[in-house]
Amino acid sequence: MGSTLLQKVWDLHTVRRLPTGQTQLLIGLHLVHEVTSPQAFDMLRLRGQGVAMPERTFATVDHIVPTDGQLRPFLDDMAEQMTVALERNCREFGVPLFGLDSAEQGIVHVIGPELGLTQPGMTIACGDSHTSTHGALGAVAFGIGTSQVRDVLASQSLAMELLKVRRIDITGSRPPGVYAKDVILAIIQRLGVNGGVGFAYEFGGTVVDRMTMDERMTLCNMSIEGGARAGYVNPDETTIAYLRGRRFVPIGAAFERAAAWWRSIASDADTDYDDRLEINGATLAPMVTWGINPGQSLAVDGRVPREADVPAGDSAGVRDALEYMGFSAGAPIAGTRVDVAFIGSCTNGRLSDLREAARIVQGRKVARHVRGLVVPGSKSVAEAAEREGLPEIFRAAGFEWRAAGCSMCLAMNPDRLNGREVCASSSNRNFKGRQGSPTGRTLLMSPAMVAAAAVAGEVTDVRRMLPAGETR
Numbered sequence: 001m002g003s004t005l006l007q008k009v010w011d012l013h014t015v016r017r018l019p020t021g022q023t024q025l026l027i028g029l030h031l032v033h034e035v036t037s038p039q040a041f042d043m044l045r046l047r048g049q050g051v052a053m054p055e056r057t058f059a060t061v062d063h064i065v066p067t068d069g070q071l072r073p074f075l076d077d078m079a080e081q082m083t084v085a086l087e088r089n090c091r092e093f094g095v096p097l098f099g100l101d102s103a104e105q106g107i108v109h110v111i112g113p114e115l116g117l118t119q120p121g122m123t124i125a126c127g128d129s130h131t132s133t134h135g136a137l138g139a140v141a142f143g144i145g146t147s148q149v150r151d152v153l154a155s156q157s158l159a160m161e162l163l164k165v166r167r168i169d170i171t172g173s174r175p176p177g178v179y180a181k182d183v184i185l186a187i188i189q190r191l192g193v194n195g196g197v198g199f200a201y202e203f204g205g206t207v208v209d210r211m212t213m214d215e216r217m218t219l220c221n222m223s224i225e226g227g228a229r230a231g232y233v234n235p236d237e238t239t240i241a242y243l244r245g246r247r248f249v250p251i252g253a254a255f256e257r258a259a260a261w262w263r264s265i266a267s268d269a270d271t272d273y274d275d276r277l278e279i280n281g282a283t284l285a286p287m288v289t290w291g292i293n294p295g296q297s298l299a300v301d302g303r304v305p306r307e308a309d310v311p312a313g314d315s316a317g318v319r320d321a322l323e324y325m326g327f328s329a330g331a332p333i334a335g336t337r338v339d340v341a342f343i344g345s346c347t348n349g350r351l352s353d354l355r356e357a358a359r360i361v362q363g364r365k366v367a368r369h370v371r372g373l374v375v376p377g378s379k380s381v382a383e384a385a386e387r388e389g390l391p392e393i394f395r396a397a398g399f400e401w402r403a404a405g406c407s408m409c410l411a412m413n414p415d416r417l418n419g420r421e422v423c424a425s426s427s428n429r430n431f432k433g434r435q436g437s438p439t440g441r442t443l444l445m446s447p448a449m450v451a452a453a454a455v456a457g458e459v460t461d462v463r464r465m466l467p468a469g470e471t472r
C-alpha cells in the first residue's frame with residue numbers, strides 16, 4: 001500500500017513522538033507577520049531565548065498596512081507601533097524582513113510561493129489561518145496561533161496530531177466562467193464548514209491537474225474554511241515549471257535534483273485514503289455566498305434557502321444568517337444590490353485574478369453607487385500588473401488601484417465597510433463584521449464575479465459578460 005504526500009512529509013519531519021501522542025514536527029519554513037508575532041517575540045525575550053533557525057524564518061507586513069498612501073509614520077498609531085515592533089524584532093532576532101521598503105513585500109501567502117520560499121515537501125507554519133495556501137505547491141502548511149508562533153521561533157518545531165487525508169477529485173472540465181474559487185466554495189458547500197475537521201484535503205482530478213499554480217493556491221487557501229487543517233495538491237510539472245528561476249529555489253543541477261525529489265513525494269497511485277469525494281467539474285457554476293460562513297453559498301442562478309430546505313440541525317444557522325444578511329428566504333441571489341466591490345486578498349489577489357477581473361471590466365464602467373477597490377496581493381503582483389496596463393483598465397472603469405496588503409479582507413487597516421454595506425468580495429471569510437463594520441455584509445465570489453457585480457451594481461452571472469466564444 002502506498003503513502004500519501006502528507007504521510008511521507010510527516011515521516012520525514014518527525015523529530016519524535018511526544019508522551020501526549022502528538023508528533024514533534026520539524027518546521028521547514030516559518031512565515032511571520034506583524035499581527036501574530038509581537039507577543040511571541042516578547043515571550044522569547046522574557047525567556048532569554050533566540051530564534052532557533054532564523055535562516056528558515058521570514059517576515060513581512062501585510063494585515064495592518066494602509067493600501068492608500070504608505071508614508072511613515074502611518075496615520076493609525078496602532079499600525080505604526082505594530083510595524084515598528086516587527087522591524088525591531090526582526091533586527092534583534094536576525095530574521096529577514098520583506099518590509100514596506102522592500103520590492104518583495106506583500107501578503108505572506110502571496111510572497112512565499114512568489115519568492116520560491118514555499119517548496120514541495122516542506123512543512124510550513126505561519127500565524128494566519130490561510131497558511132493552507134502553500135499546500136498548492138505540495139507543501140504541508142498549517143496556520144498557527146501566537147503561542148505556537150513562539151514555539152516555532154524557539155524550537156523550529158510544533159506539537160501536532162497526524163491528520164487523516166480526504167482525497168477530493170474534480171473530474172472532467174470546468175464550464176466557462178467557473179474558477180478555482182467556485183470549485184472550493186462548491187466543495188465547502190457540500191462538505192460543510194466543519195466537514196474537514198481532522199483532515200487534510202488532497203485535491204486532484206483533471207480539473208485540478210489543469211489548474212495554474214495561482215488557481216491551486218485559491219483552492220488550498222480556503223481548505224481551512226471547510227475545517228481542514230491543511231490542503232494540498234501533489235507536485236507535478238506545473239509546480240516544477242512555476243518554481244524554476246524563483247529567488248529562493250536552487251539552480252542548475254541542484255534544481256533538477258530538487259525537482260526529482262519533489263516528484264517522488266507525491267502520493268502514490270495505490271494510496272488508500274481515509275475518505276474520498278468526487279465532483280464532476282461540468283456540474284459546477286459560478287458561486288456566491290448568501291450567509292455568514294463560507295459554506296452558506298449557492299450557484300449564482302440559485303435562490304437563498306428557506307429554513308425548511310435544510311436539515312433540522314441547520315435551520316437555526318439559516319435563520320441567523322437570513323436575519324443578519326437581511327435576505328428573504330427563497331429570493332434569488334442574483335440582483336442583490338452591492339455597495340462595495342473588493343478584488344484582492346491571499347485567496348484572489350494574484351496576477352491571474354487581476355487579469356480575469358480586468359477582462360470583465362475592460363470597456364465597462366463600475367455602477368455609480370459602487371465603491372470598487374483592486375488591491376494586489378504583493379508589490380511583485382502590482383508591478384507585473386502595471387507592466388500589463390491593468391491599473392489603467394481598472395481606473396478607467398472606476399475602480400481604485402491600491403498598494404499591496406490584506407486590505408478589506410479583514411479590515412485591520414483603513415479599508416473597511418461602513419454600516420450595513422454589502423460587499424462583493426474575492427476574499428475568504430464572510431463572518432459577521434469581518435470587513436470592519438459590525439453590521440457589514442460580505443458576499444464571497446470569484447474576482448471575475450466581483451468585477452461583474454461592480455459593473456452591474458448587483459450580483460450577476462459573470463458568464464453573461466465573458467467575451468463571445470469564451471472557453472475558459
Ligand code: SF4
Binds near residue numbers: 107
Ligand atoms: S488576506 Fe486575509 S486571510 Fe489572507 S493573510 Fe491577509 S488577513 Fe489573512
